[in-house]
Amino acid sequence: MVLKDRILDPPVFMAPMAGITRAEFRRFVSKFGASMVVSEMISVEGLIRKDRKSWQYVKVNKEIEALEVFQIFGSNEASFRNAARMLFDQGVQCIDINAGCPVPKVVRQGGGAALLKNPDKLFRIVEAVRSSVNIPVTVKLRLGWDDKSINILDIAKELENIGVDAIVLHARTAKQLYSGTAKWEWIKKVKTQVRIPVVGNGDVVSVTDALRMFKETECDGVMIGRGALGNPWLFQALAAHIKPCRWKEPKDDWNLFFTTVVEYVEELAKNCNHPGYIRRVLMWFSKGCPEASYLRGEIIKQNTVSGMMKKFEEWFDRYVISSGIPFLKAKKLVE
Numbered sequence: 417m418v419l420k421d422r423i424l425d426p427p428v429f430m431a432p433m434a435g436i437t438r439a440e441f442r443r444f445v446s447k448f449g450a451s452m453v454v455s456e457m458i459s460v461e462g463l464i465r466k467d468r469k470s471w472q473y474v475k476v477n478k479e480i481e482a483l484e485v486f487q488i489f490g491s492n493e494a495s496f497r498n499a500a501r502m503l504f505d506q507g508v509q510c511i512d513i514n515a516g517c518p519v520p521k522v523v524r525q526g527g528g529a530a531l532l533k534n535p536d537k538l539f540r541i542v543e544a545v546r547s548s549v550n551i552p553v554t555v556k557l558r559l560g561w562d563d564k565s566i567n568i569l570d571i572a573k574e575l576e577n578i579g580v581d582a583i584v585l586h587a588r589t590a591k592q593l594y595s596g597t598a599k600w601e602w603i604k605k606v607k608t609q610v611r612i613p614v615v616g617n618g619d620v621v622s623v624t625d626a627l628r629m630f631k632e633t634e635c636d637g638v639m640i641g642r643g644a645l646g647n648p649w650l651f652q653a654l655a656a657h658i659k660p661c662r663w664k665e666p667k668d669d670w671n672l673f674f675t676t677v678v679e680y681v682e683e684l685a686k687n688c689n690h691p692g693y694i695r696r697v698l699m700w701f702s703k704g705c706p707e708a709s710y711l712r713g714e715i716i717k718q719n720t721v722s723g724m725m726k727k728f729e730e731w732f733d734r735y736v737i738s739s740g741i742p743f744l745k746a747k748k749l750v751e
Contacts, residue, residue, distance in 0.1 A: 417613050417636040419510070420552040420581050422483055424451040426658040427637035428626070428651055430644060431617060432456055432487045432512070432556070434519075439475035440687050444680055446482035448648040449655030449663055452637075453482050457514045457522075460490035460499035476507050487556065489514035491526030491537065497544040504549040511549065513542060516558040518590040529590035533561050535571050542578050552581040556617075559602050562591040572606045572614075582613040584639055594642075603633035615639050622748035623653045646700030648676075653749045668744045674732055677701050678725070685721045694721050698728055704746045706739035707731065 417427035430437065430445045432454035442453040455473055462470025477484055486508045488499055500511050515538050517528030524530075531538040538555075546553050555575055560566035572583055585606055587598040598618030607614045616635035620626050621643030629638050644650050655663035666672065677698070684694050698715055702708040714727040744750045 417582075417615075419452075419483065419554070419613060422510075422552065424483060424637065426451055426655045426663070427615075428654045428658070429615060429637055429639040430454060430651070431639045431641035432485075432514075433641055433645075434517075436645070438473070438688075439477055440684055442482075442484060443477045443480055444683070445644070445648050445651065446477070446480040446484075449651040449659075450648075451482050452485060452510075453480075454485040454487055454512060457487045457489045457517060457528075460488050460492070460495040463488070463499040463502055464495055474503065474506055474508070478507070483510055484508075485510040485512045485554065487512040487514050489517060489522060489527045491530070491541075493537075493540045493544040496541045497548045500545040500553075501548045504551060508551065510552040510554065511545060512554045512556055512584070513538075513545060514556050516556045516586050516590070518558070518593050523590070529558055529561065532558060532567065532571070532590060533565070535567065535574070538571070539574055539578060542575060542580060546579045553579075554582045554584060555580050556584045556586070558586050559589050559599065562589050566602070568602060568606060569609055572610050576610045576612050580612060582615060582636075583610070584615040584617055586617040588618055600629060600633050603629070603635050607634050607636075613637065617641065623650065623657065623750075624748075626650075626654050627657065646697070646703050647747050647749075649744075649747055649749055666744065666749060668742050670732075670736055670743045673701075673705075673736075673743055673747075677728070681721065681725060691719060691721055691724070695724060698724055704748065705736060706741055706746070707735040710735065 417424045429452040430450045434456045437456045446453055458473045459470050486503055514528055515531040522528035559568045585603055587600050587602050603616040613636035615637040616629050616633050617639040620640050626638045649666040652666050656665045695715055699712050702711045711731040715724045718724045
């Protein structure tokens with residue numbers, strides 16, 4: 417997939433997730449084959465006020481090979497214009513406009529998915545950002561506000577006319593939140609209506625899901641969110657399928673799992689040392705693993721990273737190695 421003049425190969429991307437896709441996470445995932453990684457959403461108002469909390473999300477990983485995208489949200493055109501320029505001045509390579517977040521506190525401010533109910537405002541916002549920077553600009557969307565107001569086709573065509581470089585479509589309505597089934601057929605409909613790249617998103621939690629999305633929708637790229645939490649090997653397995661000359665399939669080896677987790681937690685402890693976040697990371701990694709509930713019950717009792725890692729190592733030695741369950745199958749990397 418080509419984004420402006422940037423080749424993204426393999427076209428497998430990490431979705432933005434609030435409280436999750438921090439700089440360390442983006443750097444970590446990029447090592448496994450994701451060619452584009454996206455920050456958690458950042459308030460344009462916070463950026464222009466120079467709010468410390470907002471700016472702490474703007475940590476550019478200059479050393480990674482993946483395209484690092486910074487996603488912004490809000491409802492004021494002037495704020496978007498100024499925030500985009502500020503990010504550009506910080507060396508940001510690509511900006512994504514959030515027009516799909518259904519979280520009430522974002523929607524109440526007129527941002528995120530609320531823009532789907534006011535497309536003209538969305539278009540003005542995109543024009544403001546597009547006119548202020550000469551880097552790629554993308555938009556993250558949903559199908560519409562609800563089933564009775566699906567307006568994605570009209571919105572996608574106008575965004576192309578304005579000069580958006582790509583569209584990322586989570587194939588649910590805002591009202592669905594994350595429930596029900598993503599309607600992939602709309603990704604294909606959008607793809608037939610525009611010439612710019614269309615990235616599909618929603619309900620991809622395995623290699624089979626991703627390959628099926630490519631086939632059924634003819635999308636240019638697949639963006640994976642919750643399905644990749646604790647499972648960066650999903651990107652590697654897909655990269656190996658799409659680009660076998662460069663990427664190798666993950667080894668069916670639980671020791672690979674163990675060393676990866678330990679190294680990542682050590683990096684997190686060194687850079688942020690936030691026990692609550694690291695606890696969540698360990699819980700993500702345990703998903704699909706033998707006796708995962710036992711590990712979760714143990715680490716929830718721990719208040720230090722060292723205590724959590726001790727329980728992790730005990731769990732691994734006692735339950736995982738002896739389970740007989742293949743690593744690749746546990747992580748849905750083979751069916």
